[in-house]
Amino acid sequence: MATNERFMPVAPEAIFDALTDSGGYGYWVVGSKLIRDVDDNWPEPGSAFHHKVGVGPLTIDDHSTVVEAKRPSLFRLRVKGRPAGTAIVTLEMHACPADGGTLVRFSENPDGLFGWLSLNPATHLFTLARNAESLARLEELALVQADEHDPAGPPAARSRRATT
DSSP: OEEEEEEESSOHHHHHHHHTOGGGHHHHSTTEEEEEEEOTTTTSTTOEEEEEEEETTEEEEEEEEEEEEETTTEEEEEEEOTTSOEEEEEEEEEEETTTTEEEEEEEEEEEGGGGGGGGSHHHHHHHHHHHHHHHHHHHHHHHHHHHHHOTTOOHHHHHHHHHO
16 A cells, blocks of 8 residues: 655645545546546545546546545545556545644555555555655645635645745
């Protein structure tokens, strides 16, 4: 299992809103190219979004399904990125009121036929690097969500935007 953590200067609700905006997956998930369709009952457990995954011109149509959703603290998906395999991805949001933000834990646990690939150290390092970049992109979307709820945004988000 690969696990990454990232502090984000927004409330857990903003991160959860970004996670449940299926249109954002094509941006924040490294390797996801395009969201093709979304079930009408998204993001209820059992619902799915349908996407293209791949590198360059090599893409495959696939889908990911919500396993569990508890606003604002937990979002769990069964993701498919064949032929690489499938995995259970869990995002946990832990509010940090003293710091004015949220600690996000992103865990990816391969399952199915290719679960053994995660035992390869190179695959594990690649997954950690990919997920670190995905979390950075998710933070960008969460900052937008936070701004939509409060145009002034949280103080940490305002100061970060001012320096970048």
